[in-house]
Amino acid sequence: MSDKKQIETEAIRQQITRSAHGEHTSAMYVTSSFVFDDAEDMRASFAEEKEKNIYSRFSNPNNTEFVDKVVSMEGAESGYAFASGMAAIFSTFGALLSSGDHILSARSVFGSTHALFTKYLPKWQIETTYFNIDEVATIASLIKPNTKIIYAETPTNPGLDVLDLEFLGEIAKKHGILLVIDNCFATPYLQQPIKYGADIVVHSATKLMDGQGRVLGGVAVGRSDLIREIYLFSRNTGPSLSPFNAWILSKSLETLAVRVDKHCENALAVAEYLENHDEVNQVRYPFLKSHPQYEIAKKQMKKGGNIVSFEVKGGTAGGRNFLDKIKMCSLSANLGDTRTIITHPASSTHSKLSVEERLGVGISDGLIRVSVGLENISDIIEDISQALN
Ligand SMILES: *Cc1c(COP(=O)(O)O)cnc(C)c1O
Numbered sequence: 001m002s003d004k005k006q007i008e009t010e011a012i013r014q015q016i017t018r019s020a021h022g023e024h025t026s027a028m029y030v031t032s033s034f035v036f037d038d039a040e041d042m043r044a045s046f047a048e049e050k051e052k053n054i055y056s057r058f059s060n061p062n063n064t065e066f067v068d069k070v071v072s073m074e075g076a077e078s079g080y081a082f083a084s085g086m087a088a089i090f091s092t093f094g095a096l097l098s099s100g101d102h103i104l105s106a107r108s109v110f111g112s113t114h115a116l117f118t119k120y121l122p123k124w125q126i127e128t129t130y131f132n133i134d135e136v137a138t139i140a141s142l143i144k145p146n147t148k149i150i151y152a153e154t155p156t157n158p159g160l161d162v163l164d165l166e167f168l169g170e171i172a173k174k175h176g177i178l179l180v181i182d183n184c185f186a187t188p189y190l191q192q193p194i195k196y197g198a199d200i201v202v203h204s205a206t207k208l209m210d211g212q213g214r215v216l217g218g219v220a221v222g223r224s225d226l227i228r229e230i231y232l233f234s235r236n237t238g239p240s241l242s243p244f245n246a247w248i249l250s251k252s253l254e255t256l257a258v259r260v261d262k263h264c265e266n267a268l269a270v271a272e273y274l275e276n277h278d279e280v281n282q283v284r285y286p287f288l289k290s291h292p293q294y295e296i297a298k299k300q301m302k303k304g305g306n307i308v309s310f311e312v313k314g315g316t317a318g319g320r321n322f323l324d325k326i327k328m329c330s331l332s333a334n335l336g337d338t339r340t341i342i343t344h345p346a347s348s349t350h351s352k353l354s355v356e357e358r359l360g361v362g363i364s365d366g367l368i369r370v371s372v373g374l375e376n377i378s379d380i381i382e383d384i385s386q387a388l389n
Helices: 007-013 039-046 061-074 085-096 111-124 133-142 165-175 224-237 243-254 256-275 294-300 315-325 355-360 377-388
Strands: 078-082 102-106 127-131 147-153 178-182 200-204 218-222 280-284 307-312 341-343 367-371
Touching: 007 061, 007 243, 007 256, 061 078, 061 218, 061 243, 078 085, 078 224, 085 111, 085 147, 085 178, 085 200, 085 218, 085 224, 102 111, 102 133, 111 127, 127 133, 133 165, 147 165, 165 178, 165 294, 200 224, 218 224, 243 256, 256 280, 256 307, 256 377, 307 315, 315 341, 315 367, 315 377
Parallel strands: 102 127, 102 147, 147 178, 178 200
Antiparallel strands: 078 218, 200 218, 280 307, 307 367, 341 367
């Protein structure tokens, strides 16, 4: 796009064609199908000789608007929207992999992605090998002849490891392997993996993209030849995003930059507060100087994101006790909401992992994950402080 504008502007000004009513905010196209003018129009639409909406499992104007925004924010060629983040991730694998292929993935991935790797993809003889954060530098030695995808989230959940995207991009390119990045924790406002060589970027739009805890959604963007395959897979298997949710998500993107700026400001303040607290063993936040990959985070991220993790003293009991004392913040499974959300991964999101698996991805018994919201920072810190003391 020659007249491409800055990210904030693209997120606001990209808009589908107005209807005859001249609405300022895009209309909502809650329709399952679209009509054709005549037999020739119908033939040409199905033959893809013209860009026309046919059926909302394939495409819908609201989905197009949402996707177009993410495509331009991520600097991608094309994209497709899904009913959830997991639908985007599964469809990416379903479209791009065949029986006998191998995935090389960072060990610390979202719980359901881990389930895909260990329980479902093996049904189709697709195997996954994990690499640890300290193996990134030697990851080339883990590549097999059938390795098709290198997969990673950065920052990771909830350990907040930061993986070097530039390095991963170079390795993937050198070996002719696709690099797929889950950019959910950073959002395209903070980090654009395609710049560093990612072929596909996936998102759970449920998180910071919606940012208000209302809808589920997902999106995959990247190289247009790959997105074409992902689109065809989805068109035939049906995990498409509903137009209503697409409309909400497109509106949400208009405020993504201002929300994420404030989220990051609050999160850094929480991290700095916790770092000096006696009841806290260790604080993880990508933009704290004490973070082991601080330099990499600074290189590839605009700000540190909205997630802070820390270890309370006293193990599992200490972690659960902290949750029970929280008054204002929510105990909930979502993240990236306006409301601050606190979880204890060892007894909830990651309880199905063995102790070794948990420790392998940095989840100790006392680890607490805070998704820092947009409430006034003094109220957030006050709640955390009274629960710790
Ligand atoms: C939530 C999440 C997902 C899954 O997204 P859903 O919208 O819940 O399906 C995938 N990756 C990461 C990093 C997430 O946080």
